[in-house]
Amino acid sequence: MTLAPKDVSYVRELVFDRSAIVLGEDKQYLVESRITMLARDLGLGSAEEVIARLKRDGDRTLEERVIEAMTTNETSWFRDVHPFNALKSVIIPEAMERNAAKRSLAIWSAACSTGQELYSVAMMLDSDFPELSSWKLDLVGTDISRKAVEKAQSGLFTGLEINRGLPATMLVRYFVRDGSGYRIRDDIRNKVRFGVLNLIEPWPPMPLFDVILLRNVLIYFDMDTRRRILGLAKQQLVQGGVLILGGAESVLSLVDGFVPVTIGTTTVYHKDKENV
């Protein structure tokens, strides 16, 4: 079934307004297939019915479900490997040196999807930095998608999801079988906290972070939104804190006050000391 172009435009505009995600004109098929899937989940007859309800009722919960349906939650364990090597070899040791007196470390996975990114950090800290066991760790994951956040909170993953990048040693050490899937061990799950946060809405009070992972989300936004979010991320970092973006993302020519630093094959961005 093909949606009328005006219905596709309606969804594209709604999604842009509420989440800043840009769905190009070539995304007709994506809109149709995702809204059709949502209709099925909600027990509605068709994608048209979802859109008719949206227009008629202004139902915020349905709007939220539509936006959620249009997000791409693609993620994996230790995604791209190199940023995690950079964390392990340089970024975490430097942050620990800087924070030695207060013995606390705060890391934020902004746009965390279903949690693999933040859990990867938590497992790495546990296995490679045993001295952190007596530190105050604040490991925070947020995402616009409630469904993704709930899955992250559950810590339960299918075999297929586990197969995407999780080293066998980590599986054995940090997961237990749960039905046909695997659940992350409670002691790791208890080290992290997840919540819903739309990056384009006002950010709630949060601590200043030593590291912010803002990976593979700016690519969905236009330049103004990228600029605005990068500016806010800078304010949310401690002096000397580090921003890690996705492989296809950069701060260059978008925002001042970050110094690019290359570690191995990864470029990360240090908050410039002038930008307190």
Ligand SMILES: C[S@@+](CC[C@H](N)C(=O)[O-])C[C@H]1O[C@@H](n2cnc3c(N)ncnc32)[C@H](O)[C@@H]1O
């Ligand atoms: C491709 S995933 C990236 C996940 C993870 N950071 C990684 O690199 O593997 C992009 C995530 O951005 C989230 N997202 C999209 N727009 C957002 C917004 N306005 N605020 C917060 N999260 C958003 C999506 O829900 C999705 O989970």
